Amino acid sequence: MSAHDAGRDPGFVEKYLYSTDHKTIGLQYMLTGMAMALIGAFTVYVFRMQAAYPGSSVPLFGRVAAADYNYLVTMHGTIMIFWVAMPVLIGGFGNYLIPLMLGCDDMVFPRVNRLSYQIFLLSSVVLVASFFVPGGPFGGAWTAYPPLSANSAYSLTPYGSTLWLLAVALEFVAFLLGGINFITTTMNSRAPGMKMFDIPIVVWMIVLASVLFMGSVGPLVAGAVMLLLDQVVGTGFYDPSRGGDPVLWQHLFWFFGHPEVYVLLLPAMGIVAEVMTVFARKKLFAYRTIVYSAVGTGIISFFVWAHHQFVAGIDPRMASLFSVTTLIISIPVAEMFFVYIATLYGGSIRLTTPMLWALAFVAEFLLGGVTGIFLGSAGSDIYFHDTYFIVAHFHYTFFPIAFIAAFAGITFWFPKMFGRMMDETLGKVHFWGTIITFNVCFLPLFVTGTAGDHRRVFDYSGFAELATPQMQNLRILATWALLAMLAFQVVFLVNFVYSLFKGEAAEANPWKANTLEWLASSPPPHGNFETMPVVYRGPYEYSVPSRDDDYWPQYEPGDTADDGAPSGPRSVEQGA
Amino acid sequence: MIEWLGVPVAGAAHAGDVDQVMALVHWLMLVLLVGWGVFFVYALVRFRRTAHPVASYDGLRGRWSAWLEGGVLLAEVVLLAFFSIPVWSARVDAFPSERESVVVRVVAEQFAWNVHYPGSDGRFGRTDLVLVGPANPLGLDRTDPAAQDDVTTINQLHLPVNRPAIVYLSSKDMVHSFTLPQMRIKQDAIPGLIQPVWFTPTEPGEWEIACSQLCGLAHYRMRGFYTIHTQDEYEAWLVEEAAAQAGP
Numbered sequence: 001m002s003a004h005d006a007g008r009d010p011g012f013v014e015k016y017l018y019s020t021d022h023k024t025i026g027l028q029y030m031l032t033g034m035a036m037a038l039i040g041a042f043t044v045y046v047f048r049m050q051a052a053y054p055g056s057s058v059p060l061f062g063r064v065a066a067a068d069y070n071y072l073v074t075m076h077g078t079i080m081i082f083w084v085a086m087p088v089l090i091g092g093f094g095n096y097l098i099p100l101m102l103g104c105d106d107m108v109f110p111r112v113n114r115l116s117y118q119i120f121l122l123s124s125v126v127l128v129a130s131f132f133v134p135g136g137p138f139g140g141a142w143t144a145y146p147p148l149s150a151n152s153a154y155s156l157t158p159y160g161s162t163l164w165l166l167a168v169a170l171e172f173v174a175f176l177l178g179g180i181n182f183i184t185t186t187m188n189s190r191a192p193g194m195k196m197f198d199i200p201i202v203v204w205m206i207v208l209a210s211v212l213f214m215g216s217v218g219p220l221v222a223g224a225v226m227l228l229l230d231q232v233v234g235t236g237f238y239d240p241s242r243g244g245d246p247v248l249w250q251h252l253f254w255f256f257g258h259p260e261v262y263v264l265l266l267p268a269m270g271i272v273a274e275v276m277t278v279f280a281r282k283k284l285f286a287y288r289t290i291v292y293s294a295v296g297t298g299i300i301s302f303f304v305w306a307h308h309q310f311v312a313g314i315d316p317r318m319a320s321l322f323s324v325t326t327l328i329i330s331i332p333v334a335e336m337f338f339v340y341i342a343t344l345y346g347g348s349i350r351l352t353t354p355m356l357w358a359l360a361f362v363a364e365f366l367l368g369g370v371t372g373i374f375l376g377s378a379g380s381d382i383y384f385h386d387t388y389f390i391v392a393h394f395h396y397t398f399f400p401i402a403f404i405a406a407f408a409g410i411t412f413w414f415p416k417m418f419g420r421m422m423d424e425t426l427g428k429v430h431f432w433g434t435i436i437t438f439n440v441c442f443l444p445l446f447v448t449g450t451a452g453d454h455r456r457v458f459d460y461s462g463f464a465e466l467a468t469p470q471m472q473n474l475r476i477l478a479t480w481a482l483l484a485m486l487a488f489q490v491v492f493l494v495n496f497v498y499s500l501f502k503g504e505a506a507e508a509n510p511w512k513a514n515t516l517e518w519l520a521s522s523p524p525p526h527g528n529f530e531t532m533p534v535v536y537r538g539p540y541e542y543s544v545p546s547r548d549d550d551y552w553p554q555y556e557p558g559d560t561a562d563d564g565a566p567s568g569p570r571s572v573e574q575g576a
Numbered sequence: 577m578i579e580w581l582g583v584p585v586a587g588a589a590h591a592g593d594v595d596q597v598m599a600l601v602h603w604l605m606l607v608l609l610v611g612w613g614v615f616f617v618y619a620l621v622r623f624r625r626t627a628h629p630v631a632s633y634d635g636l637r638g639r640w641s642a643w644l645e646g647g648v649l650l651a652e653v654v655l656l657a658f659f660s661i662p663v664w665s666a667r668v669d670a671f672p673s674e675r676e677s678v679v680v681r682v683v684a685e686q687f688a689w690n691v692h693y694p695g696s697d698g699r700f701g702r703t704d705l706v707l708v709g710p711a712n713p714l715g716l717d718r719t720d721p722a723a724q725d726d727v728t729t730i731n732q733l734h735l736p737v738n739r740p741a742i743v744y745l746s747s748k749d750m751v752h753s754f755t756l757p758q759m760r761i762k763q764d765a766i767p768g769l770i771q772p773v774w775f776t777p778t779e780p781g782e783w784e785i786a787c788s789q790l791c792g793l794a795h796y797r798m799r800g801f802y803t804i805h806t807q808d809e810y811e812a813w814l815v816e817e818a819a820a821q822a823g824p
Contacts (some may be wrong), residue, residue: 066793141790147767148750154686154792240768246751247766280623281631286641311753313766316668320661327652334648338641341612344619348631351624359620366612370605377656379597379663383583383760386753386788451582452757454788458796465584465757465784543631550631 010526020110021526025117026096027417030410032124033087039128040079041486047072052472052479054459067156069458070139075131077142078164081260082171083124085402089267090175090213091120093409094182094206096417100517100524101200103191103533103555107181116177123170130163138164141456143253146238146246150230162231169224172217179210191516191555193535197288198554200515200539204291205270209263212298216259223252247313254305261397262301266294268405269336272358275408276340277540278513279355280347281550284540286339293332293339300329310381319378326376333369337362348543348550352511353427357408360435361400368396371446389449392442399438407431407492414496415510419522420503426495433488441481444474514553515539577602587758587779587804593663594760600659604651611644671774672740678810681744682733683714684752684765687798689785690714691733695725695818708748727817731800736810737780743773753788756802764789777804 016024042060049056050064057063064072095113099106107113130137138160140149152158186199186207226237227249236242238249277284284290306314306322340362349355371393374380384390407430414422445453448471453460460466509518516535520528533555541552552558577599586595622628681692681700690713694700701716701723708715713730716723735741745754747765754773755762758781763773785800805813 066796070790070793070795145751145789148790148792154750156793245768247769283633283635285635289641310664311762312751312764313769313771316664319664319668323656323660323664327649327656330652331645331649335641335645337612338644341616341619342636342641344616344623345636346628346632346634347619347623348628349620349624363613363616366609370608373601373604373652373655374598377597377601377660379594379660380601382664382667382762383594383598383757385762386755447582452584452786454753454755454786456790456795460796462797462799463784463786543633545633 018114020106020114022095022099022107022110022113023417023524023528025113026092026094028117029087029091029095029120030093032121033084033092036079036083036087036124040076040084041489043072043076043079044482045486047076048479048482050458052476054461064458066458067136067139070141070456071137071157071160073456074139074141074164075127075137078168079127080398080402081142081264082168083127085264085398085406086171086175087120088406089264089271089402089409090206090209091117091178093202093267093271093413094178094210096413097517098182098185098203098206099189100416100520100528101203101515102186102189103194103516103519103529103535104185104189105527105529105532108185108189109181112177113181116174116181119170119177120174123167123174126163126170127167130160130167133159133163136160143257144227144249145253146227146230146249149249150227150238150246152231162228165224165228165231169221169228172221175210175213176217179214182207182210191533191535194554197291198535198538200270201273201284201287201290202267202270205266205273205294208294208298209266212259212266212301213263216256216263216302219252220256223249247309250309250312251305254308255302257308258305259298259301262297264401265333265397266298268361268401269294269340271405271409271412272340272361273343274513274515275354275358275412276343277542278412278511279350279352279358280344281350281542282343282347282540283542284339285342285345287538287540290336290339293335296332297329297336300325300332304329307376307378307381310378311385323376323378330369330373330376337366337369352411353422353424353431354408354412356428356431357404357411360431361404361408364396364404364435364438365400368393368398368400371396384449386455387449388445388453388455391455392445392449395442395445399442403434407434410496412511413517414499415506416517416520416522416524418500418503419506420499420501421506421510422499422503423495426491426498430488430491430495433491434485437481437485437488441478441485444478448474509553512549512551514541514551516554519553519555584757584783585779585781586760587777587781587783588760589776589778590663590666591758591760591778593659593666597655597659597663600655604655607651608648667774671742671772672776674742677740677742677774678735679742679744680733680735681714681746682754682765683746683748684750684754684787684791685713685748686750686792687787687794688713689731689733689754689798689800691729691731692716693727693729693814693817694722695727695814697722697725701726713748724822725818727814727821729817731785733785733800733802734810734813735777735802735804736807737777737804739807740774740776744770745773746770750791751789752791752798755786755788756783757786758783762788780804780806 046058046061047069049058135157138157140155148154155161229235230237236244238244238246303325306318307326310319374384506522508521516533519533535554543550544552578595683690692714699722702720703715704717714728745765747767752765754765759775761775782803785802787798
C-alpha cells in the first residue's frame with residue numbers, strides 16, 4: 001500500500017495524529033516544540049524570580065528551594081535546546097519544507113518519519129514525567145557533569161537523572177531517524193532539473209545540520225550509555241576511585257555539544273537567508289560561498305570542543321590548540337554574516353514582520369558572535385569561564401537561533417502552512433516587544449558576569465562581594481525584562497490562533513517568492529503538488545532586468561535571459 | 577578601557593595581562609560591531625523600499641569580503657599569538673620553583689575548601705583515606721613526622737603578598753571550580769587529578785573564594801575566604817595556627 005492513497009479520506013486520527021504526511025509531521029514537531037517552550041519559559045520565570053527576589057514566594061510556584069533552583073536551570077537549558085530549538089528548527093521546518101522545496105510529494109521514508117516524531121513525543125513525555133518522580137527532576141545542569149550526575153547519593157535525584165538521560169537518548173534517536181530522511185530525500189527526490197546548486201539554502205543548511213548531528217552524536221550516545229550504567233548498575237566509568245575518569249564525559253559531551261551549536265545555527269541561517277532574499281527582492285549574494293562556508297564550519301566544528309574545558313583539567317597545552325581552531329571557525333561564520341548583509345546591498349527592502357525577524361537575527365547574533373572571542377581566547381576565558389558573561393553570550397547566540405529565526409520562519413511560512421496570513425500589526429508589536437525586552441534582559445548579565453557572578457547560584461546573599469545593591473538591581477532589571485518578554489509572547493500566541501481561524505485568506509504565493517513550495521496551494525494538499533514541478537533555474541532570481549516581474553520562480557518555464565543580463569539563470573555564480 | 581568594565585581589583589602579578597587581553601578583545605569587538613553596524617544600517621537605510629523601489633540584480637562588487645575576512649583574521653591572530661596564548665602559557669607552563677614559593681594543597685569537597693600547609697619543614701604530611709572524618713577532612717596522619725608542623729584550615733586560604741603561590745588543587749567528590757576573581761584565577765578541581773595553579777598576589781586584602789561549577793545542592797553556599805597578608809603578617813598567622821593545631 002502506498003503511503004499516498006489518493007482520494008481516500010484518511011479520517012481525523014490518520015490525518016492529524018498518525019500521519020505519514022511530512023507536513024503533518026512537521027507541524028506536530030513544531031507544535032510540540034512550542035508546547036515545550038511554554039514549560040521552558042515557566043522554568044526560567046521561576047528561577048529568575050528567585051534570582052531577583054531570593055527567598056520570596058514566586059506566584060504559581062511558591063517558595064523556591066535550592067534543589068528546585070538546580071532542576072529549574074537544568075530543565076530550562078535541556079528543554080530549550082533539545083525540545084524547542086531542535087524540534088522547531090529541524091523537525092518542524094525540516095519536515096515541512098524539504099519535500100515542498102525540492103518539489104516532491106513526501107519524504108522518501110514516510111513511515112520512518114512518523115516513527116521519528118513518535119519517538120520524539122515519547123522522549124518529551126519521559127522528560128515531563130521526570131518532574132513528578134520522587135526526588136524530582138535532574139538538577140545537575142544540562143551538561144550533566146559526573147560525578148554529580150552519575151551518583152544519586154550526590155545528585156539526590158535517583159529517578160530524575162535516569163529519566164533525563166533516557167529522554168535525551170530517545171530524542172537523539174528521533175533526530176537520527178529524521179536526519180536519514182532529510183539527507184536521503186535531498187539526494188534522491190529533487191524535482192527534475194534541480195541541480196545541487198539549485199537547492200534552496202535552507203534545505204542545504206538543514207541537511208548539513210543533519211550530517212553534523214549524525215557525526216557528533218555517536219560518542220555522546222556511548223557516553224550516555226556509560227553514564228546510565230554508572231547511575232543504574234553502579235559501574236565506575238566516570239568514578240576515579242574505580243579507575244574511571246570524570247573528564248571523559250566532558251570530552252564526549254562537548255564533542256557533541258559544540259557541533260550541536262552549528263546543528264542549530266545552520267537551519268536558522270537557512271531560514272533567514274530565504275526570508276532576506278524574498279524581502280530584499282534580491283539574489284542571495286554568493287550562494288556557493290554560503291554552502292562552502294557552511295560545510296567548512298561543519299567540519300571545523302568537530303575540532304573546537306575543548307574550548308569548553310580550558311580550565312577543566314585538560315592538558316593545558318591543548319588550550320592553545322583549541323584557541324586556534326576556535327579562531328579558525330570564526331572565519332566562515334563571519335563570512336556568512338557578511339554575505340547576508342551584502343545581500344541587502346542593492347535590494348529593495350520591505351520591512352514585513354518576517355523580514356524584521358530576519359534582520360534582528362543578524363544584528364543580535366553579531367553581538368553573540370563577537371562576545372565569543374572572550375571565551376575562545378584562553379587568556380581571557382580564565383576569568384570569564386562559568387560566569388554570567390557566558391550565560392549572556394550564549395543567549396545572544398541561542399535566542400536568535402531558537403526564537404528569532406523560528407519567528408522569522410513561522411511568520412514567513414504561516415500562509416503556506418495554514419492558508420491564512422498572520423496579522424502584521426500584532427506581528428510588529430510582538431517583534432518590537434520581544435527584541436527590546438530581550439536586550440534589556442541580557443545586556444545586564446554581561447555586566448554582572450564581568451563583575452564576577454558565577455553561574456547556577458541559588459542565592460548570592462552569602463557572597464558579600466556579589467550581593468551588593470548595584471548587582472541585585474541589575475538582576476532585578478533582567479528579571480523584569482524577562483517578565484515583559486514573556487508577556488509579549490502572548491501577543492504571538494493570540495496572533496497565531498486568531499490568524500489560524502480568522503486571518504485573511506492566503507494565495508499560493510503571497511510573498512511573490514521563487515522557491516517551489518509557493519507553487520503548491522496554501523495549504524498544500526496531501527501529495528503537495530497537482531502536477532509535479534520541473535525546475536528551470538536557481539532559487540534566487542529576483543529583479544532580473546529583462547523581466548516585468550521582480551521574481552522568477554524556479555518552476556516557471558523559460559530559458560536563460562537573452563538581454564545580456566550580467567548573470568542569467570544557470571550561468572556562473574557571482575560574488576565572492 | 578578596563579576600569580570601565582567593572583572587573584574586580586587586579587590583585588596578582590599576571591592579572592594585568594589577563595585584563596589587557598580583555599581590553600583588547602573589547603576593542604576588537606567594538607571595531608567589528610561598529611564596522612558591521614555601519615554597513616548594516618547603511619544597507620537598510622539606503623536600500624529601503626521607498627528609497628530604492630527597484631532592486632538591482634547585481635550585488636555588491638569588489639573583494640570587500642576577502643579584505644574584511646583578512647582583517648578579522650589578522651586581528652585575531654595577533655590577539656592570540658601575542659597576547660592570549662602568552663598569558664595562558666605563563667599560567668600553565670612557567671611555574672616558579674617550589675623553593676621560592678608558598679606551596680599549599682587545596683582539596684575541594686561538597687561544600688567546602690580544605691587547605692593544607694606543609695608547615696615550616698616544607699613537606700606535606702601523609703594523608704590517608706581511612707583517616708578522613710569530620711574532624712580531619714583531609715585525612716592527615718598526624719603521626720607522620722612531616723605532618724607534625726602541618727597546618728590545615730577549612731575555607732580559609734592565607735597567602736603572603738609578592739611571593740609566588742602554588743596551589744595543588746584536587747577534589748574529594750565532585751567537579752568544583754576554584755575561583756579567585758581578584759587573582760584572575762580559575763581552575764576546576766577534578767576528582768582523581770591533582771592540578772597545580774600558580775599566581776603571585778600583589779595586593780593585600782581579604783576576598784571570597786567562589787565555586788563556579790555546579791556541584792550539588794549547596795553549591796551556592798560553597799564559599800571560602802582568602803587573605804593576602806604582608807610577609808610578616810603571614811608568618812605570624814602561620815606560627816599562631818601551627819601552635820594552635822600542634823598535637824599535645
